[in-house]
Amino acid sequence: MLSSSERHEPGTGRRRFGRRRTGNYGSVPDLLKTLVVLGARGDMTGRLLLPALVRLAGAGQLPAEMQVVAMDRDAGDDDAYRDHARQKLDAHLPDRDEKATEAFLERLSYRQADVTSADALRKALDGLASPMAVYLALPNVLFRPTLEALSEAGLPPHATLVVEKPFGTDLDDAKELNALIARSFDERDVFRIDHFLAKQTVLDVLGLRFANRIFEPVWNSEHISRVDITWYESLGLEGRANYYDRAGALRDMIQNHLLQMLALVAMDPPRSITDRDLRDRKVEALRAVVPPKPEEMAKATRRARYTAGTVGGKDLPAYADAEGVDPSRGTETYAEVTFRVSNWRWGGTPFRLRTGKAIGQERREIAVYFKTVPHEPFDDRDRADVLRFTLSPDAISLELNLNGEGDPFDLERVTLDSEFPTQELPPYALLLKEIAEGDPTLSIRGDEAEELWRIVEPVLQAWERDEVPLEEYPAGSGGPKGAKATPQRAAGRGTAAGDDPRSG
Structure with missing residues (x-):
């Protein structure tokens, strides 16, 4: 039986395959100021993103000044959305650190916006700090109209785009989405993520x-x-x-x-x-x-x-x-x-x-x-x-x-x-x-x-x-x-x- 306890014991400084960081996760540089989540009331946000953000907060891994701005078409205010977030965390992260949760919720705010409307997005994005990342926590069918609205609304220079896979529904669709993204984003600023x-x-x-x-x-x-x-x-x-x-x-x-x-x-x-x-x-x-x-x-x-x-x-x-x-x-x-x-x-x-x-x-x-x-x-x-x-x-x-x-x-x-x-x-x-x-x-x-x-x-x-x-x-x-x-x-x-x- 091979033992993994020595190689993987916390604090031993596991190697990071030659990347720019080594050892255990250190402090995060204050790069990202605003994370905008489009699809704030969707399944993906409640089941995956909110728990992941609270985990990062509990580990001290969120950038110190980063704010999370949730957007969806439903009416609501900050307090109502924070109550919604607590309900989702109760369902999907019941063993969370309550102190970290409350600290995270203080960073969390809500803005109403139709994510497929350029005018609505322009108004909702106004005044948010840069650098900014926009996370499309949306069904695949909404990628195209949302990207078109973001392109028309305009984003700060070097804004980051985050989209979930599957990316498109077939080869032609993927090519068209890539062309649409290229209008407003540099490829290095695009994260097509796959949690696997x-x-x-x-x-x-x-x-x-x-x-x-x-x-x-x-x-x-x-x-x-x-x-x-x-x-x-x-x-x-x-x-x-x-x-x-x-x-x-x-x-x-x-x-x-x-x-x-x-x-x-x-x-x-x-x-x-x-x-x-x-x-x-x-x-x-x-x-x-x-x-x-x-x-x-x-x-x-x-x-x-x-x-x-x-x-x-x-x-x-x-x-x-x-x-x-x-x-x-x-x-x-x-x-x-x-x-x-x-x-x-x-x-x-x-x-x-x-x-x-x-x-x-x-x-x-x-x-x-x-x-x-x-x-x-x-x-x-x-x-x-x-x-x-x-x-x-x-x-x-x-x-x-x-x-x-x-x-x-x-x-x-x-x-x-x-x-x-x-x-x-x-x-x-x-x-x-x-x-x-x-x-x-x-x-x-x-x-x-x-x-x-x-x-x-x-x-x-x-x-x-x-x-x-x-x-x-x-x-x-x-x-x-x-x-x-x-x-x-x-x-x-x-x-x-x-x-x-x-x-x-």
């Missing part, structure tokens, strides 16, 4: 690959047979039908998050972990990703949606029967695509990305399967080594073949694993800190956003033409037949149940 990139284990892919000599010589198709990136969750719609039924699993997770993980696994070593070098390498990796050919779609992709079932003792209606769902859309809740990375390093190694909702056994991991040895002198066929990056809880494990107990000539499976304590700042709080510091390293560059859509668009089109059947699986099951929703990894001897670790 701030997860500790995702970032640990960089540390393991580029700070340890033993992995890079074998990090290629000569030694790696396949890579599986899996995100199975037990949750159903959870009130998100208005968004999810227009997106589906492919747009919501594979285009939006899992391809980011693929890029970190597949990229070549950057010169440094800074915004330009890291994002250049990620884009290079994504440009090499090849979607399945038309004749391969039925074999290389799968889509399905859940029927009625029981998850964790809770009865869940069929997706098609859920409130707000239009069954005629054929929206998938399970998506699986096998991509190829067409370059010297990865030629011949498949990358399988899969995600599903209402799965009985949650599974969130990046699994790297190494090839078996060229000659195996033991009687039993050896099994491939597997390196797993497990997300939620954060851990890394390595499955190996070692001489077993008793007869030393019998092989047994051993898992060496390291679990990580909770990172100091949760993903959204870390991203907000990066925004406050003007550091876009963990944000998505414009050309990268377009590449992500370029990769999935042929699959989307094939599914829209019904070239791949829409399968079904009961809620609470392991997904469609063959999906193997199994435990992420084994502890000690043994291996992850249900996953054949032999080379694929």
Whole structure:
């Protein structure tokens, strides 16, 4: 068993991969004076942004003079919105620091504005201090009219724009949004954020690959047979039908998050972990990703949606029967695509990305399967080594073949694993800190956003033409037949149940 206590104990000054900051999070420079949140009463603000801001306040990580100005079309004043914020914090951050909460609420104010109206925004933004960041905590469909209104209203020089992914609804839409943003913002001042990139284990892919000599010589198709990136969750719609039924699993997770993980696994070593070098390498990796050919779609992709079932003792209606769902859309809740990375390093190694909702056994991991040895002198066929990056809880494990107990000539499976304590700042709080510091390293560059859509668009089109059947699986099951929703990894001897670790 590998211990992580010494490497990750708070206060030991964990290395930051050569970026401009080292050690534990220090004081934040007073860069950002005003954070404007458009969509103040929306789900994203209440569920994610307000808790993240309070976390930062509790950690002493908010710039000293920064004010948070919430905007929405509903009438209201500062006191009413602060009461609203307290209710959301009670629901989504019940264990918060009350002193930090009250200190944060003193910074929080409210202004009524129709965010799609240039005149309303101009009036609402008047008098706010710079430097300023404008956070679009809005549904994707409001991005375009809001960006047009911001462009017409005018913003202070070098204002920062923050938009959530998914960025656009397809490749053409992403290109048009990028062109619209370029009218008013420099690319370095644009943060297209993906909270998956701030997860500790995702970032640990960089540390393991580029700070340890033993992995890079074998990090290629000569030694790696396949890579599986899996995100199975037990949750159903959870009130998100208005968004999810227009997106589906492919747009919501594979285009939006899992391809980011693929890029970190597949990229070549950057010169440094800074915004330009890291994002250049990620884009290079994504440009090499090849979607399945038309004749391969039925074999290389799968889509399905859940029927009625029981998850964790809770009865869940069929997706098609859920409130707000239009069954005629054929929206998938399970998506699986096998991509190829067409370059010297990865030629011949498949990358399988899969995600599903209402799965009985949650599974969130990046699994790297190494090839078996060229000659195996033991009687039993050896099994491939597997390196797993497990997300939620954060851990890394390595499955190996070692001489077993008793007869030393019998092989047994051993898992060496390291679990990580909770990172100091949760993903959204870390991203907000990066925004406050003007550091876009963990944000998505414009050309990268377009590449992500370029990769999935042929699959989307094939599914829209019904070239791949829409399968079904009961809620609470392991997904469609063959999906193997199994435990992420084994502890000690043994291996992850249900996953054949032999080379694929």
